[in-house]
Amino acid sequence: MTDENQNAAADNANNGSDTPQPPRMQILAQFVRDLSFENIVAQKGLNGSDVKPEIAVQVSLDARKRSVENQYEVIAKFRVSSKNSNDDSNLFLCELDYGGVFHVAGVPEEQLHPFLMIECPRMLFPFIRRIISDTTRDGGFPPVNLDPVDFVALYRQEIARRAQAERPANAPVS
Template identity: 60%
Template sequence: MADETTNGADAPALPKLQILTQYIRDMSFENIAVQKGLGGEGKPDIKVQVNLDAKKRSEDRYEVSIKVTANSTIGENPVFILELDYAGLFVVQNVPKEQLHPFLMIECPRQIFPFLRRIVSDVTRDGGFPPLNLEPIDFVALYKAGMARQAEAAKQQEPAGTA
């Protein structure tokens, strides 16, 4: 027997997420090893940084971007630098205001990450290196870490209380 209360007029509207488009906002790849005539001997050390950003574009449209920076070195010698700013334009509806920020910073990046991952792999391969396959990102943990950093920064900026 179906529960008819979920289809009634009193039921809250379900959140809606629609990807309108996704695109590369900015990208740079530098093959430093070839430019400096360095050999690729040794195992490279690759450091990857990820940053997220979200901006309201209209009533229910938001642009969410993932910025990835990957630096590869062998010893002290830089091998390559990849900077990629990948964004998506989303329609987000029926998300309560207090849940909108986490929704934008967790769910939207989760939707476009596979496409960013493919671009990183292709660019590094086309740049003359083995493809850099990014590990899956836990956007919930990334969001919580970012919020903790913001809270700590705000706490440090507060003036010391008087006793």
């Protein structure tokens, strides 16, 4: 068999309906849906001395199918707040809704939801991290460099929370 015939045979084998296609993901677009930063220290005219900041980060995720085949929109919502541990007063609040439009193909239907809620936010996270860091720095505070988010654990917590919410109040706990 010549090289040309071997390549044609390999192409035919790869295009056959019997061979499963590997999962494919492509980021088509990224965007800031909403960004808010409130410098409460400056608004209230507070003295910057005697401040011991505590940072709290809340993350939530949302995904939806778009009208185009194999396209999904994933939104990661980050809420970063800082309080003074001395008197529990608020220092700043940064809220970011960051989205991505993804083309996802080759993912089995039963694995699509976890894929969208784990892999897609994982691809967006470096951009989210930079935006929050730049925003807090530009707002007059040291830049907040977010620790990596464990999107697998976040997904599992949400599934457990939903299961708990769906369980009848008088059902036995296993």
